[in-house]
Amino acid sequence: MGTALVYHEDMTAARLLWDDPECEIECPERLTTALERLQQRGLEQRCLRLAAREASEAELGLVHSPEYVALLQGTQALGTGELQTLSGQYDAVYFHPSTFHCARLAAGAALQLVDAVLAGAVRNGLALVRPPGHHSQRAAANGFCVFNNVAIAAKHAQRQHGLHRILIVDWDVHHGQGIQYIFEDDPSVLYFSWHRYEHGRFWPYLRESDADAVGQGPGLGFTVNLPWNQVGMGNADYVAAFLHVLLPVAFEFNPELVLVSAGFDSAIGDPEGQMQATPECFAHLTQLLQMLAGGRVCAVLEGGYHLESLSQSVCMMVQALLGDPAPPLSGPMVPHASALESIESVRVAQAPHWMSLQQQGQRGLGRDGASGSHAVAVTLNHPLGVAPVLSPSPRSPEGRPSPLLLPGGPEFKAAATQDVAALSSLLDQLRLNPTPPVRTAVALTAPDAALALPSDVLCEEGSAPQEETQAWARPHEALAQDRALTALGKVLYLLDRILDGQVSSGIAVTPASAAAATLDVAIRCGLSHGAQRLLCLAVGQLDRPPDLTDDGRLEGF
Ligand code: X5A
Numbered sequence: 001m002g003t004a005l006v007y008h009e010d011m012t013a014a015r016l017l018w019d020d021p022e023c024e025i026e027c028p029e030r031l032t033t034a035l036e037r038l039q040q041r042g043l044e045q046r047c048l049r050l051a052a053r054e055a056s057e058a059e060l061g062l063v064h065s066p067e068y069v070a071l072l073q074g075t076q077a078l079g080t081g082e083l084q085t086l087s088g089q090y091d092a093v094y095f096h097p098s099t100f101h102c103a104r105l106a107a108g109a110a111l112q113l114v115d116a117v118l119a120g121a122v123r124n125g126l127a128l129v130r131p132p133g134h135h136s137q138r139a140a141a142n143g144f145c146v147f148n149n150v151a152i153a154a155k156h157a158q159r160q161h162g163l164h165r166i167l168i169v170d171w172d173v174h175h176g177q178g179i180q181y182i183f184e185d186d187p188s189v190l191y192f193s194w195h196r197y198e199h200g201r202f203w204p205y206l207r208e209s210d211a212d213a214v215g216q217g218p219g220l221g222f223t224v225n226l227p228w229n230q231v232g233m234g235n236a237d238y239v240a241a242f243l244h245v246l247l248p249v250a251f252e253f254n255p256e257l258v259l260v261s262a263g264f265d266s267a268i269g270d271p272e273g274q275m276q277a278t279p280e281c282f283a284h285l286t287q288l289l290q291m292l293a294g295g296r297v298c299a300v301l302e303g304g305y306h307l308e309s310l311s312q313s314v315c316m317m318v319q320a321l322l323g324d325p326a327p328p329l330s331g332p333m334v335p336h337a338s339a340l341e342s343i344e345s346v347r348v349a350q351a352p353h354w355m356s357l358q359q360q361g362q363r364g365l366g367r368d369g370a371s372g373s374h375a376v377a378v379t380l381n382h383p384l385g386v387a388p389v390l391s392p393s394p395r396s397p398e399g400r401p402s403p404l405l406l407p408g409g410p411e412f413k414a415a416a417t418q419d420v421a422a423l424s425s426l427l428d429q430l431r432l433n434p435t436p437p438v439r440t441a442v443a444l445t446a447p448d449a450a451l452a453l454p455s456d457v458l459c460e461e462g463s464a465p466q467e468e469t470q471a472w473a474r475p476h477e478a479l480a481q482d483r484a485l486t487a488l489g490k491v492l493y494l495l496d497r498i499l500d501g502q503v504s505s506g507i508a509v510t511p512a513s514a515a516a517a518t519l520d521v522a523i524r525c526g527l528s529h530g531a532q533r534l535l536c537l538a539v540g541q542l543d544r545p546p547d548l549t550d551d552g553r554l555e556g557f
Pocket residue numbers: 022092132133134135143144145172174203263265272302303304
């Protein structure tokens with residue numbers, strides 16, 4: 001299943017006919033440049049190309065008033081002077097005789113994309129459109145936006161496809177207040193927007209763009225605003241916003257469809273945003289979103305006014321939609337203090353509405369009983385700079401968003417069933433890896449658990465040589481037992497395959513009583529292969545290997 005690219009050349013027709021420094025940045029070259037770059041990179045050719053159609057009056061009516069639609073229809077026959085006068089009645093808007101046609105194509109493109117994805121013709125896609133949509137309201141054009149393309153697509157997905165939960169991610173640098181107004185009392189549409197805010201001193205200067213606007217009535221908690229109070233936000237800030245705000249809430253919401261208000265004025269170089277995020281960041285953000293809704297991600301272009309930055313960012317997003325690995329993010333991954341303040345303020349404002357944002361410190365994670373099983377997830381980057389093979393990574397279309405489930409509990413009954421649950425949960429979590437696994441392998445001691453694995457997961461049969469396994473096990477009493485030793489042999493084999501670059505990541509299952517000792521061996525084994533840095537993450541209770549010092553060094557290394 002592929003990626004759709006919805007476009008129509010007619011959308012380049014609308015342009016500014018008089019002098020207006022605020023509006024001149026919304027120009028036809030935005031579309032032509034982005035499309036050219038997609039073609040140059042061979043990305044357009046890999047997509048299913050769909051010619052945009054016009055949205056019907058009834059479809060526009062899902063969001064807009066009949067009077068407003070009629071008013072716009074009338075603009076087709078107006079002269080330049082009349083167009084300019086009418087434009088002046090709205091904030092940051094210009095009309096052109098072709099605006100009505102373009103805007104209907106823009107809304108229609110979003111509808112076609114949603115239809116293609118929900119019909120299963122493609123997994124995901126991008127609609128390259130103008131005019132943009134997220135500022136427009138029931139009866140008002142605003143901020144270059146005429147019809148609210150994404151809002152119309154969301155309503156359509158509900159009415160025509162029966163969807164109950166839609167997530168809208170608005171990463172444009174401006175607040176999509178139009179989308180917020182349309183869905184603010186609707187719990188079936190979760191709207192997330194980050195935006196340049198500067199404590200209210202940036203356009204559109206709205207009090208309701210702040211973090212404490214969380215929706216109304218039944219929609220309480222289904223509007224999530226993340227205001228940036230300084231310019232210069234970059235990759236680390238955007239990734240932190242996803243990891244600490246959007247994704248926890250989104251996983252809890254469990255959407256059936258993700259719509260992206262994909263504005264790239266939040267990227268470096270843009271005159272409106274003044275932010276620092278590099279184009280690669282949008283590949284990572286796109287990858288993260290693909291963990292939701294079974295990968296059903298429909299992106300619709302909003303802003304983005306630096307032609308070079310816009311084109312590169314669009315390419316990055318399309319690459320990620322196609323399943324290509326994301327290039328590494330450059331720069332130090334340290335969020336700005338102001339960003340952390342903003343993130344914390346949203347978390348505080350939203351905590352009453354989302355379990356995933358409530359403090360989890362005292363939540364009792366089940367202790368591992370001595371007879372239990374403990375799954376150890378191994379994700380190592382290749383220490384010697386062995387680049388993973390860059391190829392489109394296969395993904396299972398029915399990938400469910402369930403990584404909040406924690407594996408394991410105090411009672412361990414049927415080994416296989418528990419292993420199955422723990423494994424599928426861990427496999428979901430592995431997709432968090434920003435560079436997608438070339439391949440995931442599992443080392444299992446209970447072979448029946450393999451039945452639950454997706455077909456692209458390699459079930460590793462091998463074990464390290466017995467003498468080697470025993471040598472590693474010798475210092476550890478906990479590894480004396482046969483079951484533990486067998487598991488260790490499999491872990492070592494899996495590690496070996498990871499360290500020599502054949503396997504990207506893997507999961508091994510060990511008896512709970514041997515987990516800490518196995519981890520100790522895995523760390524030593526990794527270091528002895530030349531790894532410089534290891535991240536060990538314990539989900540649930542796990543004793544720290546005794547030789548690991550507080551400053552992160554391991555005795556003997
Ligand atoms: C879609 C979009 C921005 C309007 C800015 C007006 N609109 N100053 O990015």
